[in-house]
Each structure stands twice: as structure tokens, then as C-alpha cells.
Amino acid sequence: MDVRVRYAPSPTGLQHIGGIRTALFNYFFAKANGGKFILRVEDTDRERYSDESLEDLYSTLDWLGIKWDEGPVVGGPYGPYIQSERFDLYKEYAEKLVEMGKAYYCFCTPERLEEVRKQQVESKSEYQGYDRHCAHLSDSEIKENLRQGIKPVIRFRVPTEGKTTFHDILMGDISRRNRDISPDPILLKSDGFPTYHLANVVDDHLMHITHIMRAQEWIPSGPLHVLLYEAFGWDVPQYCHLPMVMGKDGQKLSKRHGSTAVRDFRAKGYLPEAILNYVTLVGWSLDGSTEFFSKEALEKCFTMEGIHKSPAVFDYKKLDWFNGQYIRQADNDRLASLIAPYLQEAGYMHKPLTEEESALLSRIVPPVKERMKVLSDAVPLTSFLFEDRPVEDKAVYVAKGSDEASTAAALSRGSAILLSGLKSGEEESSIEEKLSALASELGIKVNGVFQPIRVAITNSTVSLPLFDSIRLLGIDETERRLIRADKLFEEN
RNA sequence: GUCUCCCUCGUCUAGUGGUUAGGACAUCGGGUUUUCAUCCCGACAACGCGGGUUCGAUCCCCGCGGGAGAUGCCA
Numbered sequence: 161m162d163v164r165v166r167y168a169p170s171p172t173g174l175q176h177i178g179g180i181r182t183a184l185f186n187y188f189f190a191k192a193n194g195g196k197f198i199l200r201v202e203d204t205d206r207e208r209y210s211d212e213s214l215e216d217l218y219s220t221l222d223w224l225g226i227k228w229d230e231g232p233v234v235g236g237p238y239g240p241y242i243q244s245e246r247f248d249l250y251k252e253y254a255e256k257l258v259e260m261g262k263a264y265y266c267f268c269t270p271e272r273l274e275e276v277r278k279q280q281v282e283s284k285s286e287y288q289g290y291d292r293h294c295a296h297l298s299d300s301e302i303k304e305n306l307r308q309g310i311k312p313v314i315r316f317r318v319p320t321e322g323k324t325t326f327h328d329i330l331m332g333d334i335s336r337r338n339r340d341i342s343p344d345p346i347l348l349k350s351d352g353f354p355t356y357h358l359a360n361v362v363d364d365h366l367m368h369i370t371h372i373m374r375a376q377e378w379i380p381s382g383p384l385h386v387l388l389y390e391a392f393g394w395d396v397p398q399y400c401h402l403p404m405v406m407g408k409d410g411q412k413l414s415k416r417h418g419s420t421a422v423r424d425f426r427a428k429g430y431l432p433e434a435i436l437n438y439v440t441l442v443g444w445s446l447d448g449s450t451e452f453f454s455k456e457a458l459e460k461c462f463t464m465e466g467i468h469k470s471p472a473v474f475d476y477k478k479l480d481w482f483n484g485q486y487i488r489q490a491d492n493d494r495l496a497s498l499i500a501p502y503l504q505e506a507g508y509m510h511k512p513l514t515e516e517e518s519a520l521l522s523r524i525v526p527p528v529k530e531r532m533k534v535l536s537d538a539v540p541l542t543s544f545l546f547e548d549r550p551v552e553d554k555a556v557y558v559a560k561g562s563d564e565a566s567t568a569a570a571l572s573r574g575s576a577i578l579l580s581g582l583k584s585g586e587e588e589s590s591i592e593e594k595l596s597a598l599a600s601e602l603g604i605k606v607n608g609v610f611q612p613i614r615v616a617i618t619n620s621t622v623s624l625p626l627f628d629s630i631r632l633l634g635i636d637e638t639e640r641r642l643i644r645a646d647k648l649f650e651e652n
Numbered sequence: 653g654u655c656u657c658c659c660u661c662g663u664c665u666a667g668u669g670g671u672u673a674g675g676a677c678a679u680c681g682g683g684u685u686u687u688c689a690u691c692c693c694g695a696c697a698a699c700g701c702g703g704g705u706u707c708g709a710u711c712c713c714c715g716c717g718g719g720a721g722a723u724g725c726c727a
Contacts, residue, residue, distance in 0.1 A: 170727045205726055270725070277724090281653085288654070288723060313725055331657070340655050342723055349725040356727050380656055380722040403658085410719060441664070441676095448666030449675045468665085470658050471720065478664070478677045488690075531689045541688095559687090592686075599686095610686035622688045 163195025164370045167228075168360065170202045171213035174421035175220040177474060178375065178405040178413055181439050185402055186373050187226050188440070188462035195370075199231030200363060201242040204353045220422045224432050225455055230367075238367040243359050250354035253362050253392070254314045254347045262391045263347055265312040266294035267305045289343040290315070311350040316357070316388065318344055324383035329371075329400040330469055336383040345384060357381065361388045369397050376401045376471070377412075400464060403443040404471040413474050425479075429502065429535025431490065434483040443472045452485075480533045487532050492525045499525065499538045506539045508546040520545075520632065527628040544618040545632055550644060557615045557645070562608035568649035569602055570609040571616065575642040578613065582635055588627045616645030 167183040169175065190197035201217070203209050218233070230236025240246055257263035268290075276291050295317065297305075305312065318341050325335040347358040354362070364372060379401050389396045407417030419425055425435055437453050444466045446453075453461075487495065500521060503509045509517045528541050551557070558567045574595055581591035599609045615621055617638055618629050630638050 168727095172727075202727070208726070266725095273725085334656070336656070340723095342655095346725050351725075353725085355725070360727090375721095376657070377721055378727090382656090401657085404721075406720080408663085412721080438664095443664090445665055447675095451676060472665090473663055475663050475677065481677055484690090527689095530691095533689095595686080605686095607686055614687060618687095620687090624688085626686060 161370060163190055163193040164198060164368050165190050165195065165373055166198040166200050166364070166367065166369055168200040168202050168363075168374075169217060170205060170208075170356075171210065171217055172205055172208035173210075173213055174216045174423055176413070176420040176422065177439060177442075178420070180220065180224070180422055180435075181405055181442060182373065182375055182402055183221065183226060184224075184436065184440050184458075185444065185462075185467070187228075188458045189371070189373060189464060190229075191459035192462045196229040197226075198236070198367060198369070199228035199241060200367070201232055201244075202356065202359060203242060203244045204349075204355065204359055206244075206351065206353065216421075216423060220426075223422075223426060224436055241367075243354070243363065246359075246363070247352065249366075250358055250362060251348060251352060254354065254358060257316065257347070257391055258314060260391070261317070263314050263316050264295055265297070265302055265305075266290075266315045266344075266346075267297075267310045267312050268293055290345075292344055295344065313346045313350050314348040315344040316347050316384075316391070318342075318384070318387065324386050326382045326386045326396065326399055328379075328382070329398060329464055330467055331379070331401060334379060334382060336380075338383075338387075341384050341387070342381075357384060357388065361385050361392075361394075364397060365389070365392070365394045371398045371400060373400045373402055376404050400467070403468050405442055406471050406473045408473060410471075410473065417474070418476060429498075429532075429537070430479070430483050431486045431498075431535075434479065434486040437486075438479045438482045442474060443468050484533045487529055487535070490529070492522065492529070495525050495529055495535075496521045498535050499528070502536050502539050503542070503546075506543075506546070508539070508542070523632060527624045527632075531624070541624060542632075544620065544623065544629070548641070549619050550641070551615050551619055552648070554648065556621060557612040557649075559605065559608045559611035562604040562611075564649075566602050566604050566608060567612050570598065570604070571612045571642075571649055572646050573598055574609045574613050575616075575646060579635075579639055579642065582630065582638070612645065613642070616642050 165186040167186045169179055169183075187197045189195070199221070201214065203214070221228070228234060230238065231241045235241075254263060258265065272293075273290065277288075280288050294315070319338040321338060323335050323337045324341070325333050327333050345357055346355050348354055382399060382401075386396050405413045407413045409417070413420055419428070422435065426432075433454065436455055436458075440453060440458060440462075441451070444462070445468075446461060446466055490498075500509065500513060503521070504511045504513075509521070513521065524538070524542055524545075528538050531541055532538060554564060554567075557571065558564055562570070577594050577598065578591060581594070595609050595613075596606050599606045602608065610626060611621060614623055614626055614629075617626070617633065618624070623629055624632075633641075
């Protein structure tokens with residue numbers, strides 16, 4: 161049997177790390193087994209639905225390079241793949257269950273349900289959930305309610321006896337007494353839309369899904385779904401519940417832990433291959449030592465056996481490390497085009513780039529790529545080129561182990577050495593030697609000479625390498641800034 | 653409350669009835685370097701606890717503890 165798996169998100173929010181991890185596992189499992197990866201949009205919650213979420217779903221998968229074999233846009237033999245477009249289908253199946261006596265109409269108002277819930281909490285009842293008030297209405301009672309225009313929901317009749325077991329590839333057999341299953345969950349809402357339980361089971365069956373890989377938060381409803389498959393007389397697919405992705409505090413990863421939307425990571429300057437690589441390693445490993453995986457490699461080597469049972473904490477620092485690694489590996493031209501938007505956003509460059517800017521950009525990349533964790537780091541790293549904010553505080557120019565007098569001397573004499581060297585096209589290493597010699601003459605450390613020069617030129621003690629900075633800035637501007645710093649020290 | 657699942661360094665993980673319990677991130681220290689970063693070297697650091705089974709348990713069994721998830725006309 162050919163493997164068919166699906167990612168079935170609900171477009172009620174931006175695609176987040178947890179969701180995308182599920183998508184990736186499904187995708188890689190399908191690819192590694194020569195199967196099909198199906199995308200299905202579960203937009204049955206009309207209150208929380210948003211177009212933006214749907215667009216975000218497509219753009220995020222696209223950014224990661226994840227293509228679906230069947231689904232919205234591309235179509236497929238079992239479409240449509242958007243649940244709202246399958247509206248009639250669910251009603252049909254729900255009513256089929258009603259006819260079989262396995263489901264029933266319920267006319268309870270939300271107010272009454274709320275009241276029941278409240279009482280259960282107050283009385284600390286062991287049983288929670290619906291009290292099956294409408295489980296045994298007579299035909300005439302149902303007709304009367306319908307005649308009055310009350311919109312019913314359809315509830316599934318959960319057996320009160322026995323237990324239901326399903327097999328999970330990772331977890332093994334998971335059983336639950338039927339009486340512990342939430343009593344009589346709603347299958348079809350009063351607005352005619354199905355709930356997750358119904359739509360999911362119906363669609364997975366109709367779309368011939370072979371393996372259901374979803375987050376562990378669904379384990380408790382596994383038995384219910386099995387009951388549903390059995391009620392319809394359908395085969396139960398294979399289950400594989402994925403470990404959850406947690407935040408630092410061990411709770412389910414959410415916004416309060418930091419960014420969780422993939423879009424946010426993208427905006428900050430994470431590369432898709434870094435996200436893809438790291439996210440796949442959350443809850444999965446090949447051998448415990450291999451860390452770098454390309455998408456293509458994972459499409460071949462991903463196995464279910466490598467998936468873990470226990471939840472995993474999402475480590476932002478490790479993601480940063482991965483991103484830095486991938487940035488360093490990245491092609492310079494690609495990096496240039498990836499960095500450009502950040503510099504444009506900062507107002508440093510025009511959109512589109514002028515020819516000069518484009519040329520400058522490609523010279524910026526090599527020194528900058530060694531120093532970035534995220535692409536947006538390029539902005540602070542190069543700001544000295546685009547906005548001149550001279551350091552007024554003399555103390556900043558003074559290196560450790562030096563003093564103001566030596567610094568003043570280092571600055572004026574060092575500037576002279578530097579500028580004449582640069583203008584005469586002298587080797588950088590030779591200029592460097594002379595500056596070092598100056599340091600020992602002044603009786604200070606090498607940095608005692610370099611630091612004031614660096615601060616003068618880059619307006620910061622932390623910068624790109626000095627000669628790189630000068631090359632990017634140009635000799636004239638370098639000279640201007642050196643003279644200005646020199647004056648600062650001459651003033652008193 | 654009830655049900656279900658989980659438990660190896662701070663974090664992600666490898667691993668075995670007998671190992672110096674391995675790797676990576678983070679942290680700390682050192683080296684290279686004009687700063688920062690990169691890069692290199694090193695250090696710290698784990699089998700939740702208690703019973704069994706066994707010549708021997710991190711590994712097998714039981715209990716406890718801790719954590720998480722579910723308990724919606726959300727998915």
C-alpha cells in the first residue's frame with residue numbers, strides 16, 4: 161500500500177513552529193517512502209478563520225520549499241481539499257450515523273450546557289461533559305423542536321461500556337474506557353459545519369490517508385476517532401503521535417516564549433534551510449550525532465523510528481547557531497540579495513538598488529557574513545557606512561592599558577601612517593606593522609593604537625575589521641573622520 | 653477532579669544487562685586575531701526516587717515522584 165499522509169492545519173492563525181514541524185515530518189515521511197504528501201485546509205471554525213492565515217500557510221510552505229502532491233491550488237483525485245468546500249459531505253455522513261442510531265440530534269442551548277458544566281465543577285463530579293440530555297428524544301419531540309426552528313447539533317453516541325484501543329506506531333497500544341471518553345461529542349455544529357472529529361475522520365477516509373501523523377495533544381481523542389471509523393465501518397489508519405514542542409518552561413510552545421510564527425523568523429532573517437534543519441531535529445534524530453541535514457537528504461533518510469516519544473523544548477539559541485552556520489555556508493550573491501531588504505528597510509539603500517549600492521553590497525557581504533546570526537544583523541554591522549554618529553566621549557577611544565595622552569598620540573601619528581600608506585597603495589600588512597611599531601614606541605599594546613582609529617572610523621569599539629571598514633567607507637571619508645577625532649583630542 | 657502520555661548533562665539527543673555513559677547547543681577557560689565575530693583546543697555537566705529480578709542494573713518489572721496534554725457548537 162502506498163503511503164499517503166497529510167498536513168491538515170486550521171487557518172486560524174499564522175503557521176507556527178509546532179505546526180510546521182508536523183508538516184515537515186509528514187512531508188519527509190512521504191518522500192522517504194515514495195508516498196504522497198497531501199495538504200488539507202481544515203477551515204471549519206468560521207469564527208476564527210482568516211484569509212491572512214490561509215495565505216500565510218501557502219507562503220510559509222513555499223518559503224520552506226515544501227510542495228504538496230495533492231491539495232488546494234494543485235488539486236488531486238480526492239478534492240476539494242478545503243473543508244468548507246466539502247460542506248454538504250459532512251452533513252450527509254453525520255445524518256448517516258443518525259439513521260444508524262449511532263448519533264442523534266441535540267437541541268440543548270449553549271446556556272444550558274454552560275449551566276451543566278458549572279454544576280459539574282461545583283459538585284466536583286467525576287463525570288464531566290455533556291449530560292446526554294437529548295440522547296433519547298422521541299421522533300415527535302425532535303420534529304417539534306425542528307418545527308420551532310431550533311437548529312440542532314448532531315452528537316455521536318459514545319458507548320458507556322467497554323473500552324477502545326488504538327495502536328500508535330511510537331507509543332504502542334493506547335486504551336481508554338469508553339466511559340472516559342468525553343460523552344457524546346458534537347459531530348455537526350448548529351451552523352451545519354462539522355467539528356474536527358467528524359471532518360477529520362471522513363476526509364482521512366475519503367482521501368485514503370494511510371498514516372496519521374499529528375501532535376500528541378490528539379492522543380486523548382484517538383479512541384473517539386477509532387469509534388467513529390468503526391461506526392462507519394471503515395478501516396482505521398495507522399497512527400503516529402508526534403512529540404510536542406515546548407517552550408523553555410516546559411509548557412506547550414506559545415507566543416509568550418518568543419516568536420513562534422515562521423513568518424516572524426523569516427522577517428528577522430533566518431534562512432529556510434536553517435529553520436527546516438533545526439525544526440526537524442526537534443523530536444527526531446538519525447543517529448544522535450549527525451546535525452546537518454539538507455531538505456534533499458531528509459527526503460531520503462527520514463524514518464519514523466527516529467521520532468521520539470517525549471516532548472522537546474525548542475531552543476532558540478541552537479536555532480541561532482544553525483542559522484549562523486548556514487549563513488556562513490551561503491553563497492555571497494545570494495546573501496547580498498537576502499541582506500538588501502534589511503538595508504533598504506533601514507533607509508540605507510534605495511529600492512531598487514542603484515548600481516553603486518549593488519556593488520557596495522557585494523563588498524559588504526564577505527566581512528559581514530562571518531558575524532551574523534540573523535540577516536538583520538547586517539544593519540547594525542554596517543550602519544557606520546550610512547549614518548555618521550561620531551563618538552564624543554574620549555574615554556571610548558582609550559583602549560585598556562592605554563591612557564588619554566598615548567591615545568591622542570596614537571591617533572594623530574597612527575592616522576598619518578595609515579593615510580599615507582593607503583594613499584600610496586602600501587600593503588595592508590605593512591601598514592599594520594608600522595602601527596604595531598608605533599604602539600611599542602608609545603609603550604602601549606597594539607590595540608592601544610587600533611582602538612582609537614577604529615572608533616574614529618567606525619564610531620564604535622566593535623566593528624568589522626579595520627581595513628575592511630576603510631575599504632567600504634572610502635579613503636576620503638576615512639580621512640575626514642580621522643581628522644575629526646584628532647581634533648577632539650587636540651581641544652584641550 | 654478524571655483520563656492519557658512522557659522522564660539520559662541547563663537544552664536537543666546517542667546508547668548498552670558489564671561503557672571513562674558519546675555528540676551538539678548553551679555556559680566557562682584557553683589559543684588565533686587590531687575590536688567583535690569566525691575558527692581551533694579544553695573544562696563543567698545527566699541516567700528523577702524507592703523497591704525488586706540479576707553475579708551485575710541507566711537499560712527489565714513494580715511503586716512513588718515530577719512534567720505535559722486532553723476533558724469546547726477550537727482545532
